[in-house]
Amino acid sequence: MATVQPRTLQGFFDYLPEDMVIRSHVRDTWRDVFERFGYGQLETPALEYADILKGKYGEEEKLIYQFKDRGNREVALRYDQTVPLARVIAEHYSKLTFPFKRYEINRVWRADAARKGRKREFYQCDIDIVGTKSLMADVEIIAVLHEGFKALGLKDHVISINNRKIIDGFIATLKIPEEKQREVFRSIDKLDKIGKDGVLEELEKRGISKTAIPKIMNYLKIQESIGLKDNLYKKGTADQEYEQDFKKILKQMEFAEKGKEGVREIEEMLHYADVYGIDRKHFKIDPSLVRGLDYYTGSIFEIRVPSFGLTSLAGGGRYDGLIGMFAGKEIPAVGVGIGFEPICMALQELDLGPKDANTTQVLVTIFSEEYVKESYEMTRFLRKHEIRTELWLDKNTKLGKQFQYADRKSIPYAIVIGPEEKTSGMVVVKNMKTGEQQSIPSKDVLKALESIVIQKKR
Amino acid sequence: MATVQPRTLQGFFDYLPEDMVIRSHVRDTWRDVFERFGYGQLETPALEYADILKGKYGEEEKLIYQFKDRGNREVALRYDQTVPLARVIAEHYSKLTFPFKRYEINRVWRADAARKGRKREFYQCDIDIVGTKSLMADVEIIAVLHEGFKALGLKDHVISINNRKIIDGFIATLKIPEEKQREVFRSIDKLDKIGKDGVLEELEKRGISKTAIPKIMNYLKIQESIGLKDNLYKKGTADQEYEQDFKKILKQMEFAEKGKEGVREIEEMLHYADVYGIDRKHFKIDPSLVRGLDYYTGSIFEIRVPSFGLTSLAGGGRYDGLIGMFAGKEIPAVGVGIGFEPICMALQELDLGPKDANTTQVLVTIFSEEYVKESYEMTRFLRKHEIRTELWLDKNTKLGKQFQYADRKSIPYAIVIGPEEKTSGMVVVKNMKTGEQQSIPSKDVLKALESIVIQKKR
Numbered sequence: 001m002a003t004v005q006p007r008t009l010q011g012f013f014d015y016l017p018e019d020m021v022i023r024s025h026v027r028d029t030w031r032d033v034f035e036r037f038g039y040g041q042l043e044t045p046a047l048e049y050a051d052i053l054k055g056k057y058g059e060e061e062k063l064i065y066q067f068k069d070r071g072n073r074e075v076a077l078r079y080d081q082t083v084p085l086a087r088v089i090a091e092h093y094s095k096l097t098f099p100f101k102r103y104e105i106n107r108v109w110r111a112d113a114a115r116k117g118r119k120r121e122f123y124q125c126d127i128d129i130v131g132t133k134s135l136m137a138d139v140e141i142i143a144v145l146h147e148g149f150k151a152l153g154l155k156d157h158v159i160s161i162n163n164r165k166i167i168d169g170f171i172a173t174l175k176i177p178e179e180k181q182r183e184v185f186r187s188i189d190k191l192d193k194i195g196k197d198g199v200l201e202e203l204e205k206r207g208i209s210k211t212a213i214p215k216i217m218n219y220l221k222i223q224e225s226i227g228l229k230d231n232l233y234k235k236g237t238a239d240q241e242y243e244q245d246f247k248k249i250l251k252q253m254e255f256a257e258k259g260k261e262g263v264r265e266i267e268e269m270l271h272y273a274d275v276y277g278i279d280r281k282h283f284k285i286d287p288s289l290v291r292g293l294d295y296y297t298g299s300i301f302e303i304r305v306p307s308f309g310l311t312s313l314a315g316g317g318r319y320d321g322l323i324g325m326f327a328g329k330e331i332p333a334v335g336v337g338i339g340f341e342p343i344c345m346a347l348q349e350l351d352l353g354p355k356d357a358n359t360t361q362v363l364v365t366i367f368s369e370e371y372v373k374e375s376y377e378m379t380r381f382l383r384k385h386e387i388r389t390e391l392w393l394d395k396n397t398k399l400g401k402q403f404q405y406a407d408r409k410s411i412p413y414a415i416v417i418g419p420e421e422k423t424s425g426m427v428v429v430k431n432m433k434t435g436e437q438q439s440i441p442s443k444d445v446l447k448a449l450e451s452i453v454i455q456k457k458r
Numbered sequence: 459m460a461t462v463q464p465r466t467l468q469g470f471f472d473y474l475p476e477d478m479v480i481r482s483h484v485r486d487t488w489r490d491v492f493e494r495f496g497y498g499q500l501e502t503p504a505l506e507y508a509d510i511l512k513g514k515y516g517e518e519e520k521l522i523y524q525f526k527d528r529g530n531r532e533v534a535l536r537y538d539q540t541v542p543l544a545r546v547i548a549e550h551y552s553k554l555t556f557p558f559k560r561y562e563i564n565r566v567w568r569a570d571a572a573r574k575g576r577k578r579e580f581y582q583c584d585i586d587i588v589g590t591k592s593l594m595a596d597v598e599i600i601a602v603l604h605e606g607f608k609a610l611g612l613k614d615h616v617i618s619i620n621n622r623k624i625i626d627g628f629i630a631t632l633k634i635p636e637e638k639q640r641e642v643f644r645s646i647d648k649l650d651k652i653g654k655d656g657v658l659e660e661l662e663k664r665g666i667s668k669t670a671i672p673k674i675m676n677y678l679k680i681q682e683s684i685g686l687k688d689n690l691y692k693k694g695t696a697d698q699e700y701e702q703d704f705k706k707i708l709k710q711m712e713f714a715e716k717g718k719e720g721v722r723e724i725e726e727m728l729h730y731a732d733v734y735g736i737d738r739k740h741f742k743i744d745p746s747l748v749r750g751l752d753y754y755t756g757s758i759f760e761i762r763v764p765s766f767g768l769t770s771l772a773g774g775g776r777y778d779g780l781i782g783m784f785a786g787k788e789i790p791a792v793g794v795g796i797g798f799e800p801i802c803m804a805l806q807e808l809d810l811g812p813k814d815a816n817t818t819q820v821l822v823t824i825f826s827e828e829y830v831k832e833s834y835e836m837t838r839f840l841r842k843h844e845i846r847t848e849l850w851l852d853k854n855t856k857l858g859k860q861f862q863y864a865d866r867k868s869i870p871y872a873i874v875i876g877p878e879e880k881t882s883g884m885v886v887v888k889n890m891k892t893g894e895q896q897s898i899p900s901k902d903v904l905k906a907l908e909s910i911v912i913q914k915k916r
Binding site: 003004005006007008009012013014015016017018020023024035036037038040041042043044045046047048049051052065067068069070071073075077087088090091092095096097099101102107109111121129132134136137140272275276277326327328359360363372373376380383386387388389390391393394395405408409 | 461462463464465466467470471472473474475476478481482493494495496498499500501502503504505506507509510520523525526527528529531533535545546548549550553554555557559560565567569579587590592594595598730733734735784785786817818821830831834838841844845846847848849851852853863866867
């Protein structure tokens with residue numbers, strides 16, 4: 001066999017066991033929250049007929065991995081989890097119960113321009129409620145996010161909310177041609193990235209009318225008008241202050257009938273958020289929040305964690321026009337995409353990963369052939385008590401080498417049962433961090449490992 | 459947007475929440491067992507450079523999904539999890555600690571001939587130990603299988619074992635040309651499918667020598683020589699009987715030096731299996747077990763569950779030559795592929811799926827706008843106690859329709875809090891199966907739902 005250079009495609013990554021610890025933790029945490037809220041899991045194929053995906057992603061369509069399969073069918077790798085959801089809704093309509101609440105945590109593929117660290121294969125983590133226009137559904141999605149971020153230890157999360165109807169209402173007041181409206185839309189969306197000056201420059205370049213531009217710039221200053229700097233509230237802001245600010249902001253957002261409707265929706269959502277016990281301090285009303293995707297029709301929201309900077313960690317909203325695209329009728333829906341990869345990065349950076357990594361907790365060594373049985377029985381005992389235990393797998397290895405293995409794998413404890421121990425019914429427990437060894441009666445081993453044992457299983 | 463027919467590619471399937479219950483259960487169960495044994499999780503990309511996969515799968519290579527990506531690179535979808543493991547070992551060699559024990563549960567893709575129900579996308583579930591020749595590793599793999607099958611409720615599993623050295627030793631005694639040896643090999647492998655007569659016919663067709671054929675047919679009768687019918691032991695067979703049978707069979711398998719070595723290995727493995735407390739009754743020595751893949755070099759084993767018929771539910775062995783293919787040196791390894799999809803089918807057919815499906819356990823209804831808060835607080839209370847609870851998401855839905863939803867989703871309990879209940883601090887708990895309703899004090903609700911509450915979380 002000719003030697004082939006072992007390598008991975010750019011943008012594709014191996015996740016070794018130590019990388020998987022945080023990834024599994026994030027996955028399990030969300031899954032747990034979703035299921036506690038009664039969401040069911042959905043899995044759709046990695047490959048779809050290409051025409052299912054085409055025409056759905058605008059300019060980004062060129063990033064789809066598409067090819068002809070051996071049967072000469074045009075096929076494509078999943079690009080997101082929303083279009084496949086829409087297909088599932090149409091294809092299995094009669095089997096589903098509505099409102100249909102599903103989650104999916106799975107890989108998607110995008111042939112994005114190569115750049116260091118950019119992933120062409122990554123996980124998405126979505127929940128959606130399909131089949132109801134009730135705003136209680138929008139708030140439930142936010143409540144799920146709130147619970148999940150708390151469960152991950154990202155407790156200072158900020159939920160920015162806005163409503164597409166407000167933006168539409170505002171843009172209608174500009175009295176500019178329809179094709180220009182979309183451009184305004186896209187420029188506003190870039191505020192976070194390019195700042196107000198950047199937006200201004202873009203609007204001028206795009207040839208937006210001289211009367212419209214100042215209005216747009218004023219729109220972007222609504223938050224500043226209440227004295228909110230850097231888009232963030234200070235710690236310890238009083239509840240009434242939020243209350244008043246929200247009122248002041250919302251009052252400036254009632255552009256035409258549509259804008260008023262949007263404002264009413266935000267007010268109703270905030271009311272339910274109160275009922276649901278989500279503290280006001282987590283909310284921020286952000287008129288400049290657009291979320292690029294054209295398909296939103298009502299509420300839009302985004303979550304950031306200030307200690308992790310400006311990266312959006314989840315974003316979604318109501319999109320009543322999209323899910324019905326294959327079913328041939330309007331099917332209301334609200335949902336959110338949770339940034340699986342950025343959340344993993346945030347946990348790593350903020351050192352919020354699981355302390356109890358799901359890797360080995362104890363190595364039971366093999367003293368020699370004659371003590372395999374004793375070592376194995378200790379191993380079995382520990383595993384029965386849900387301690388993740390490895391038995392050394394060779395009867396002819398020096399103890400030093402076995403300790404070295406435990407050390408390299410950061411296994412916190414090693415256990416030795418040799419001739420002395422066998423005779424006296426003792427075991428030696430070695431703390432691999434401190435190097436400290438203690439000889440204890442076998443029956444007390446759980447107590448000696450207490451720091452492990454008391455940790456809850458995932 | 460033109461209407462596109464919603465459909466999935468042949469061999470690709472959507473898994474709806476009700477399908478996912480059993481699949482998640484199988485996945486979680488194995489993951490739990492693997493981690494308790496100290497195996498770490500690995501994830502490799504879905505796409506690899508095509509040359510990484512090519513030349514590794516023999517004739518089956520034509521089933522690889524291969525295409526040119528937008529950068530004109532020849533890429534291919536993962537075909538199994540073993541070749542990528544070999545790549546990972548070479549690529550990350552210096553970062554890994556050996557023996558490297560990993561599990562991977564992930565999708566693979568094979569453009570197999572279309573046939574009803576055949577999957578072109580399916581999950582594989584593998585564990586491997588890389589970097590030791592110790593037979594204790596081979597036995598540990600079997601011990602993991604044993605634990606996993608027990609945990610899944612497949613308690614009557616039969617572990618067939620053999621050793622490639624025995625087969626090699628035997629085939630050497632035939633004194634036939636090397637290219638014919640491989641054909642004999644393949645014919646023996648088909649015994650289960652085509653029976654002895656079929657094997658005989660094939661050997662004749664392949665032009666195996668007249669002196670060799672009777673020897674081969676005798677080899678296939680070794681088990682019969684001890685009176686073993688249908689390859690299975692009867693229930694209640696005494697331990698000594700196994701002991702004697704194993705001895706008798708092994709004695710007939712000592713073909714030349716290599717065969718003797720293989721027999722010694724089986725004996726040593728059975729010794730460790732005793733130490734590990736795996737009951738003899740789970741084992742069967744099966745000289746006709748070949749396991750098609752050319753790359754095995756030592757122990758081979760396979761698991762069946764007689765109540766589910768002849769389908770192999772897991773199979774593996776030692777393959778010391780393969781893992782080093784990218785590293786350019788021999789790296790010993792032993793591992794097993796666990797049949798994720800057939801195990802899901804077996805659990806379904808034998809009704810061994812989880813009774814405690816991971817779907818909603820309680821629906822809290824909304825009586826009307828004024829009672830949203832009470833209903834939400836009940837919901838929050840239940841979720842806090844890890845009961846998977848849905849809150850109805852609309853304040854204007856008739857109760858009957860809410861019950862209908864619970865019914866269609868097989869949610870076992872519905873809770874109602876209306877004006878009467880609010881005043882008196884009671885809740886109505888409706889058992890959706892029996893239709894029985896009881897009015898109880900709010901504080902006793904956990905007790906009323908006891909049948910759910912006492913169930914352990916996954």
